[in-house]
Amino acid sequence: MKTTVKYHQGDPWRLSEAAFDPAYLGKYEAIFTLGNGYLGTRAATEESYVGEKRDTFVAGTFDRFNEDEVTELPNLPDVFGLGITLDDNPLNLAVGEVVDYDRSLNLATGELTRRFIWEVADHRYQFESSRFVSLAKRHVLGQRIRITALDQPTQLLLTAGINGQVTNTGTQHFNDDVKRLYPGNILQLSTKTDQSQINFVITSGHSLQTEAEVGTVKTEMLRRKLISTYPVSLAVGQTITFTNLTTIYSSRDRDVTYPDIASLRELGLKRTTNLQTVGYDALLEESGQAWQDQIWRGMPIQIESTDVKDALAMNFARYHLTVMTPAHDPRMNIAAKGLSGEGYKGHTFWDTELFMLPYYIFTYPKIARSLETYRFLTLGGARRKAADNGYRGAQYPWESAWIDDGETTPVWGATDIVTGKATKIWSGFIEQHITADVAYGINEYIQATGDTDFADAMGYEVIIDTARFWASRLEYNQKLDRYEICDVIGPDEYKEHADNNAFTNHMAKWNMQLALTLISELHEHRQATYQRLDQRFDLVALAAEIQSKLSQLYLPEPNDEGVIPQDDAYLSKQTLDLSAYLKEDQVGSLFDHFNLEQVDNMQVTKQADVILLLFLFEKHFSQVIKRKNWDYYEPKTTHDSSLSLLTHSIFAADLGDQALAYQFYQRARDIDMGPNMFSSTDGIHAASIGGIWSMTIFGFGGIRYLDGRLRVSPHLPKAWTKLAFQLWWHGQKLAFEVTHQQVTIKNLTGTKSVSVDTDHGVVDVPENTAIAINLA
């Protein structure tokens, strides 16, 4: 595979673009995305190319273009695009020669740098640029570029500004706008989303440092665009340094006191003026320090491997998790592509609970709480969805955006190659396991943290109201005298309208069972909470209903061959040898040959489905059953979803097959960071990036929290000599150090003893003491 991605031996903090190719714009725009959870901006190059996607998003600022579309995260006006013309040659690396090209993301500091020498018309120019989004000051973006004329006097025209002509793939969310030019080369654009009426103010302060002669600066206000032109006469060897310090504020920000447009404009002008006093270097330094304090030194993770990419992957994952997660505001959640692209419109899926939440529960429990508080805040939409579908309780949206939006899954998707028509996206209607997934995430958070404050105020209500949904959802099958769940989509989205999807039925059962246990516990031990919830839900009647239905709920169990049927029909469908399709580089290639209806009629699975069930409920199934289902389903799985490989890696590690686990790990690790130049175009894969942590800590580290117990049972791959990490458990910060020989656990907080399950039985880790467990 042709690739320009470069890794650095001995340096797990740097990821590079080794050569520029305009065919690969999207790859680096996505994987080099800068951000801080409040805002994210794709790493479009300074100069423009056909096919670039110049996206900047502020988390949670959803807007809906019109009634035919669903709400999406709107693409804000761009501030990083520059026009650079050298003696009438516009900077364009497809033209002339490019020497010493390097673009690198420093994961440790969040700085993106780029340098190269451009030879055009027999002359050479040196470029160096730097860019960051501050982790210390969430509204701040910085950009600096240096251009040197190496061998001839040159007329340089540099244009910079604020460009609101960008769209979301042609969809415009913003009003035309108020543009202002202030003294000191400060440009300001105020605008507003059309439907959601969110005010935005973008204020850029420019400065130019050079010994060269600078002509008259001209600022134009065009439609949706302000642009300043800086004409510079560079003598040989002279350099200009152009700096752009920008602030972005919106009326949705909780740290803004007065959200009206006039106050926001005043604020933006004041803050940007301040930034110019502080200067680029100090702001970059401050942001790098925040990365050190909050992420790298705050919760270190160390991997010693023969392949630098393994440690790099963990840093890459944690970098992107930080960039994508709106930790500052519980009204927001993580999008399936983070803030790195327009894919999935900034919406939140079950990915949060299944694949990103574990990282936060163990690493930043406060952020985990914020993510699950979001689910509490979206209860209104979930209740509306249940009612709209004729159910009771809370039915969570498959895709979730702003807390008031309810279901935001688009109704129409890609073309059916046989009929020529757009296919209907059924997920918003019948991919119902999301409701149990949310309850699952909330329970995991409560179990791992013991956060009774959250549980009483928010978590229990969600668990009970989702169980209430399931109770109303079950369908009675008179012939078989049992309850069933028909016409759903399970995790394997290639099977639309499945009956009794094993994953869904088991999750529904678990959800109802949890509520039942909870109701009884609350009644016994937490009367105040019980009373409050009882007034809302009539818990006695609800518990009786759940109890009665649960006993008759059909759960697909292993058949004679030990295989759990994915759904009622799966095992009787025709089989297909997938090997021909799995060789191709891109996912979804099966659909070049078959339409969804045809795939629906084959034993072909998109992603971990039964395997995911076995992973989540590991204690309920024997190793023999797990291995049999792996042998049956894995060869039938296309792994077309980025959620699949990571589950298979952890599952293989659980099965004790480290070599296989490492193979899947490598494939999952490389989805975004690897050499495939087209996998990340629409944005990075948030779940897969969460999975890099899960595969490492859950899979190889063998950490798990099961029924309120912490477990460690490491399976380090051969290539690794050491894995060291820290995690929080019930308010205690624990440090783990895993080698092939032993695992050491130390309680760093040391205010209480922690009990851990190991392969050698229960181990108590007392206060301030390290415990070593041999793995022989």
Place this chain on the structure above:
Amino acid sequence: MKTTVKYHQGDPWRLSEAAFDPAYLGKYEAIFTLGNGYLGTRAATEESYVGEKRDTFVAGTFDRFNEDEVTELPNLPDVFGLGITLDDNPLNLAVGEVVDYDRSLNLATGELTRRFIWEVADHRYQFESSRFVSLAKRHVLGQRIRITALDQPTQLLLTAGINGQVTNTGTQHFNDDVKRLYPGNILQLSTKTDQSQINFVITSGHSLQTEAEVGTVKTEMLRRKLISTYPVSLAVGQTITFTNLTTIYSSRDRDVTYPDIASLRELGLKRTTNLQTVGYDALLEESGQAWQDQIWRGMPIQIESTDVKDALAMNFARYHLTVMTPAHDPRMNIAAKGLSGEGYKGHTFWDTELFMLPYYIFTYPKIARSLETYRFLTLGGARRKAADNGYRGAQYPWESAWIDDGETTPVWGATDIVTGKATKIWSGFIEQHITADVAYGINEYIQATGDTDFADAMGYEVIIDTARFWASRLEYNQKLDRYEICDVIGPDEYKEHADNNAFTNHMAKWNMQLALTLISELHEHRQATYQRLDQRFDLVALAAEIQSKLSQLYLPEPNDEGVIPQDDAYLSKQTLDLSAYLKEDQVGSLFDHFNLEQVDNMQVTKQADVILLLFLFEKHFSQVIKRKNWDYYEPKTTHDSSLSLLTHSIFAADLGDQALAYQFYQRARDIDMGPNMFSSTDGIHAASIGGIWSMTIFGFGGIRYLDGRLRVSPHLPKAWTKLAFQLWWHGQKLAFEVTHQQVTIKNLTGTKSVSVDTDHGVVDVPENTAIAINLA
């Protein structure tokens, strides 16, 4: 000036781009615009470049993005953009070598062709493309491209489709849409404007002819976009010919019976399927024939000049007048940039009456009637505007769009470089002469055609109701005991809030005087019309009011130096030597140095103002006065409006200064067609293009219609040996042939004698006889 525009000696029908430079995209996109008055499409190249503007407009289909914007002509999904990749090299003429480049517009047939050889990675490929918009079938667009691998086997990937991700400079007017793929490689996209709810259906039929091996064609439906990919394995010397025949229908079309979206989709599919049977060559041939029949042979104009550009300019002008004019529908009018760009949003200005209408009155009187019927149909908006401003009668919008829209001038414009704020556009409020200009155009049409049917049904009502506006508009100045018109903008838009602008006051007077004469004539000779209008307007009272006010209306007259003051303040303002600013290539450069307020306080004029007054009312002023005002005002005029030079050229010819007239003619002729590579980026200059005809026929040909009389008084420039043209006058088609020695007039219709004023007195041109007049 660096330029790539190429003219062809001996061929006044061909205009070429001699070399490709991506810096000049906008120039050729605009001047090579294809269209037929129903639709227009900028000539964006097949392959895409940064900075391109890929616009397609259907006349009259205005939409308003939201309440902060004004209505504009929305940019339709593009069908001409292609993706072309040759062995992984995307076609990009900034890369590699380009040999034998030529892009030419054939004005005679409306065919745009392009050819070149592209050398990349040591291999050569030949390209030939052809494109047209049918003049015979107004819904039809055609495109054909041939690619030959000259020296090596090549994997070609060709992508073509319908791309609705385009916007109006970032503003999206269309809903996301229904996309369909039909058998036979027919792609269809249905969409709708958001506010005006106009349905559109675009249907493209692709076909591929080649002896080479074609792989599996794949069609993707993306957001706002359908795209088919054709993979071809070209052997050495093999060629593919790709043809795209497209239809566009909208629910606004008067030739569509059922405008609902389902019927439109059916219609589009049926018609596009038909086109594929007819074939590209036959459709192109049919369209070329329509150009011959309707334009070139129907109303020939012949210029014999030492400079081929003079004859070329007339063909260029008539080509663009045909492309820009929605002659098929009186609910539409000509936009200031035609259908060739987003400048002025597709709006209609006084340009129509002053600068395009004369061509149509004399060449296609039916189209002239349609253009003035539009003004009748917009009376509602004009009456609303008058009422909103506290006046009576009809006050025409400065900018006019759909017949119901009323005033559509945007309120905010470019930046004030001193204050940093956007400047207010006052034209929509106080550039009031437009109301008299409309009456002027309508009167000209009636005078030159004798179309009493139009006059009775529509024209007289406009003349009377505009006079009614003026009567209510006049302000009484007690101190001077006279009526004045204060706080207006005249043709010189650099003088905002002028009092007693000479042009405005004279036009208002003329408008009121015309109504007075008309009321009296109608009373005497056309009682039915009189009765109908009397019931509406109470003509006796209105006539009395007009009569009384008119006698006291202040009209700026020549002062002691013979100079007519442009307004009350102009002559007392400071003067500025303009020579420094007029050297610069681009218009408006004065505003890099002064803001509007500063320019307002100087004796600087944007465009013909007093000169225009003297031109329109030539009989009212002596040659001496005309010359004195020329000497005074011309050196103070920046000609920043494209309406200025043409008026000066005609005026200089009227003064008998052919050399000067020819100088201005050349400058005006070259505004779009000339070597300036940046003047046409936002679209061609419709008025200036109308002016090419006016300068030729009015200026050099000396034709004028004054007070109902046709006059000929030629002033051929030295470079010209002959000018032959035809025109309609009161239902008679007259042929004029002008040389330096004589003018010959022949009545081709020959059903009645025509009386013509000449320098030698009145000449009668009898039926079917040629009359020669010596010019000695």
